[in-house]
Amino acid sequence: MNNLIIETxxxxxxxxxxxxxxxxxxxxxxxEEETDFALIHMSESPFWVLQSLKEQELSFLLGDPFVFYPSYEFELPDDEAEELGIESEVLVRCIITLKEQIEASSINLLAPIVLNPTGRTGKQIVLHRAPYHTKHNLLQEQPAIDGKDGG
Structure with a gap:
């Protein structure tokens, strides 16, 4: 397994x-010209960084959409699954826009980043006919603590 040092x-x-x-x-x-990225998990968090291998200034903060929106679901179109070579395993991450006030931060559920962890290919896919948009509140659908509101 080769390791690579990248600049971020x-x-x-x-x-x-x-x-x-x-x-x-x-x-x-x-x-479009950036085709190779490293997916870096930020330990003990539901966040990842998608870092360009060529451009150290280019990175995206990603989140696991199912952590923030447990009811999130979509059907991956067959042609997209085929293009990515996805047979069974798939990783879905969404781009997060962080604001100074965490409450103002948003997650893009309309255009998830779909990854094939086996073939290590990825694509941002825009979901047509989906009830999502590009700026969902990051902290909206949090489960209530102990089942009580306002915990």
Missing amino acids: LSMGKLEVNEDQIYHFPKGIPGF
Whole structure:
């Protein structure tokens, strides 16, 4: 397993291994020329950083949408699954826009990042005919603590 040192703006130099590197054949909308990213889990949190291997300034904060919106679901179109070579395993992450006030932060549920952890390919997929939009409140659908409101 080869390790790679990558430069990041927010986290300095990082060592990543091959299984953290994902190829986005079509890039990410707005960054089509960036096709290789490292997926870095921020330990003990539901957050990841998707860091470009070429451009140290380019990274996206990702979250596990099912942590923030347990009822989140969508059907992956067959052609998208085929393009990514997905047979069974799939990882879904969504781009998070952090604001100074965490309450104002949002998660993009309309265009999830879909990853094939086996073939290590990825794509941002825009869900047509889905009830989601690009700026869902990050802290909206939190389960009540102990089943009581206002805990």
